Amino acid sequence: GENVEQHPSTLSVQEGDSAVIKCTYSDSASNYFPWYKQELGKRPQLIIDIRSNVGEKKDQRIAVTLNKTAKHFSLHITETQPEDSAVYFCAASGQNFVFGPGTRLSVLP
Amino acid sequence: DGGITQSPKYLFRKEGQNVTLSCEQNLNHDAMYWYRQDPGQGLRLIYYSQIVNDFQKGDIAEGYSVSREKKESFPLTVTSAQKNPTAFYLCASSAGQGNTEAFFGQGTRLTVV
Numbered sequence: 001g002e003n004v005e006q007h008p009s010t011l012s013v014q015e016g017d018s019a020v021i022k023c024t025y026s027d028s029a030s031n032y033f034p035w036y037k038q039e040l041g042k043r044p045q046l047i048i049d050i051r052s053n054v055g056e057k058k059d060q061r062i063a064v065t066l067n068k069t070a071k072h073f074s075l076h077i078t079e080t081q082p083e084d085s086a087v088y089f090c091a092a093s094g095q096n097f098v099f100g101p102g103t104r105l106s107v108l109p
Numbered sequence: 110d111g112g113i114t115q116s117p118k119y120l121f122r123k124e125g126q127n128v129t130l131s132c133e134q135n136l137n138h139d140a141m142y143w144y145r146q147d148p149g150q151g152l153r154l155i156y157y158s159q160i161v162n163d164f165q166k167g168d169i170a171e172g173y174s175v176s177r178e179k180k181e182s183f184p185l186t187v188t189s190a191q192k193n194p195t196a197f198y199l200c201a202s203s204a205g206q207g208n209t210e211a212f213f214g215q216g217t218r219l220t221v222v
Contacts, residue, residue: 001168006151032208043199043213044152051208089151095159096167097142097201097211101151 002027004092006100014108019077021103023090026071030092033066033073038087038102047088048075080107112136115200115214121222122187122194130185130217132200139204141183142211145169146197155198158183187219195221 003026013019025033031052036044050057050064050073057064061080066073077084085107090100113134122128132141140159144152154167158177172191177183183202187194197218201211 034210043215045213046210049210091211093208096140096154096157096165097203098154099144099152104149 002030002092002094002098004090004098004100006090006103008103009101010104010106012106012108013080015080015082017080019075019080019084019105019107021075021088021090021105022072023074023092023100024070024072025092025098027092027094028068028071030094030098032093033064034091034093034097035064035075036089036091036099038089040086044089077105080105082107082109113200113202113212113214115198115217117217118215120217120219122219124221125189127186127188128219130187130198130200130219132183132185132214133181134183134202134212135181136202136204136212137180138202138212139180140202141177142201142203143167143173143175143183143185144199144201146199146216152199155185194219 006023034049037047038044050066061078063076087102089102091097116131142157143155153169156175158164174186199216200214203209203211
C-alpha cells in the first residue's frame, strides 16, 4: 500500500520568512496530493491540492510543487504570519487518502 | 459547516464496553473514512467505504467495526478488543475514490476511564 513520509516534523521560522515542508510517497498510482492545516483541537482543513498532471500550483502565499518521477511534493509558504502556526499534513491519494505524519509549524513574531 | 457531522464531541467509556461514534454527511459523497489521531501524531486510517454496503479495512482496523447501510452514515464501533482506544477520531468524506477533496468532521475525543 501507499506510504507517505513528511519532513521536517517540527519547523520554526521568523514571521515574514518562508517555510517549506516536503513529502515523499511510494505508490506511483497515487494521483491527487492535498495539503491540510490543522489547528489545535480542530478538524483538518484543505489549504491547497495538486493533481498528477500538474507540476506546480499557487494560491496567494501558498504554493505546492510535484515531481511525479521522484515521487515527492512540497508545500511552500511565503511571508509567514503567526496565524500560519499549526500542524500541516500532506496526503497522497489514489483509492483512499494516506496522510503523512505531520509538521508542526511555529511562526515566531 | 462542511456538511459532515460527528457526534458526540466528547465520549467517555469504561473498560470492556463497546461504544459507537456517529458520522453523518449531507454532501452526497460516495466515499467515507475513519481516522484515528493520537497526540502529536498523524492520521491513521481505520476503515473506509467507497460505496453503500461496502467497506475496506485500513491500516489499524483491529478492534474496530463499521457499517455503511446508508450513503449518509458511516458509524464506527470501538469494541472491547481495541486495547488502547483513547484517541481523537476523525471522520471524513469525499465525492470520488480518493481523488477529490476530503472534508472532515469536527472529531470525537474518546477517553477510556
